Amino acid sequence: MGSLQAKELFQAQASAEVQRNKIIANIKLLENAEREYVERKQDVKDPIDPVVTVDPVVTVDPVVTVDPVDPVVPVEPVTDNINSELSQFQAENKGTNIGAAVRALTHVAETNDEVADAFELQLEGKTSAEMTAIAKELLPEVNGGAALAAMSVQKLTSGAIGARSSGLRRGLSSGEGMGGTGVWVQALGSKADQNQRASIVGFTADSRGIAVGVDGKLAEELTLGLAFSSVNTDVKSENGNSTNVSGQAVTLYGGYEQDAFFVDGSMTLGRNSNDSKRHVLGSLAKGSYDSDLFGLNVMTGYGFDLAPGLMLEPRVAGRYSRVTLKGFTEKGAPLALNTGGQNVEALELGTGVRLLGSFALGRGTLEPQVTAMAYHDFAADTASVNSTYVVGGPSFVTTGAQQARNSYEVGMGVGYRLGAVNLGLSYDYQARQDFKADTVQAKVRYDF
Structure with missing residues (x-):
């Protein structure tokens, strides 16, 4: 997945999270107001029509508009994906030259999305043997x-x-x-x-x-x-x-x-x-x-x-x-x-x-x-x-x-x-x- 698409997904997810947090905050605010009203009613014994002050729940509830964004939630950042791929490959090649090179690349990918994206595109859909051949390109020449x-x-x-x-x-x-x-x-x-x-x-x-x-x-x-x-x-x-x-x-x-x-x-x-x-x-x-x-x-x-x-x-x-x-x-x-x-x-x-x-x-x-x-x-x-x-x-x-x-x-x-x-x-x-x-x-x- 390209870095541009990843950024758009992250921005959408961030926006959805902001809306969700606001909704939750409003709901909690209304719940607190209703709780205070009930306590006050018991103490004062003075009935107050709660509909006028509490009913805005109907106008505040935007959950329906957030649902289309929900599929974005399980999508992991590109860097996390590539780190997972590299970590698995590193474990399979522990103690080898390519294992050492991939381990170092994992650290690079944690802070460099460009490197992570480029390597993910290379590994996408590849067999284990093909991934090994690609990883060998990371190595310097030591053939003498x-x-x-x-x-x-x-x-x-x-x-x-x-x-x-x-x-x-x-x-x-x-x-x-x-x-x-x-x-x-x-x-x-x-x-x-x-x-x-x-x-x-x-x-x-x-x-x-x-x-x-x-x-x-x-x-x-x-x-x-x-x-x-x-x-x-x-x-x-x-x-x-x-x-x-x-x-x-x-x-x-x-x-x-x-x-x-x-x-x-x-x-x-x-x-x-x-x-x-x-x-x-x-x-x-x-x-x-x-x-x-x-x-x-x-x-x-x-x-x-x-x-x-x-x-x-x-x-x-x-x-x-x-x-x-x-x-x-x-x-x-x-x-x-x-x-x-x-x-x-x-x-x-x-x-x-x-x-x-x-x-x-x-x-x-x-x-x-x-x-x-x-x-x-x-x-x-x-x-x-x-x-x-x-x-x-x-x-x-x-x-x-x-x-x-x-x-x-x-x-x-x-x-x-x-x-x-x-x-x-x-x-x-x-x-x-x-x-x-x-x-x-x-x-x-x-x-x-």
Whole structure:
């Protein structure tokens, strides 16, 4: 029922109540007058004709004119109706994300008829499943898409650094050492798919980016480098919401080799700009916010020569990522949110092998490789965010799904080195429960 109709009904009801109160007051007044008359008659024994002063009952009785208004009496205010609907729905979804969001909305509806009317129209005639789908639109995004996009910057740079280090080791083992200083450029394209997990909607994330770097040997065993990377990611949720993430990062990296033993490490600092769009009851809520990335990577291993031009490299790796998402306020929708900040961490330890080859081809060297790694995430962080409706009401917490702890990565690539120039192309596949990602990277390097 629209707010205008509700107001008209309330005004009619109020008018009827005023008339009724006046009638009751007049009747009581006449009853008191008649009672006083009877008492006076008994005391004075002087008959007085009561008809002249008391009879106006006939002219005062307007009950007949009030009867048409009587049906208005049982009609409850719109706000009471919607509060009843929300309270019932809240009880059915107690302890869930949508239950918390609806509980907060109930408080808003108590003082905001516009919100109450809008939500009542959405719920009218809906089944329980349809009402649940509508209530989910009240929630902020906690599916981890924005954090994954931020971490893709770290992945891009670590892939380029790994290619540099493996090239050095191949050169040392074959007696064809690479130059002491070099520059490189690497491009990335990635597509990730996260399925629905623990009632949290899934998403797809398409990333594309570029990284450039320069490095040099400080000593025969030690290499130090600096890289800059930029990645853009489009995150599209299964519920129609989306987030565009534009990230830049600076990475300091280095490597140490001693005979067939090696250690590679890097530290990444990044900043991301996020633009989100969220569908809420027929409106579009938009938000803009920043996020920060801190990442560490370390890998160590030992190379075994299986045959001339063929090496097996067992390896152990560790990586840490921390993404800090800043709070923001949405605009453009009646039920827009003030969303608090959140932190998402990953702490992974993995082991695996890489098989490397180096074969003469034409005037250069063909360098294929195959990699397999398995990781365990000791953090497996769960996103959790505190929100309030912009129109008011108490805060509520929305919790995401915990990611699977175990993941697997396989990759293959090929490089071609001709003098000081090294060209490369690689493909990597990452999988864990309810998640998969495909990444293609291309690189070019020049050594002085």
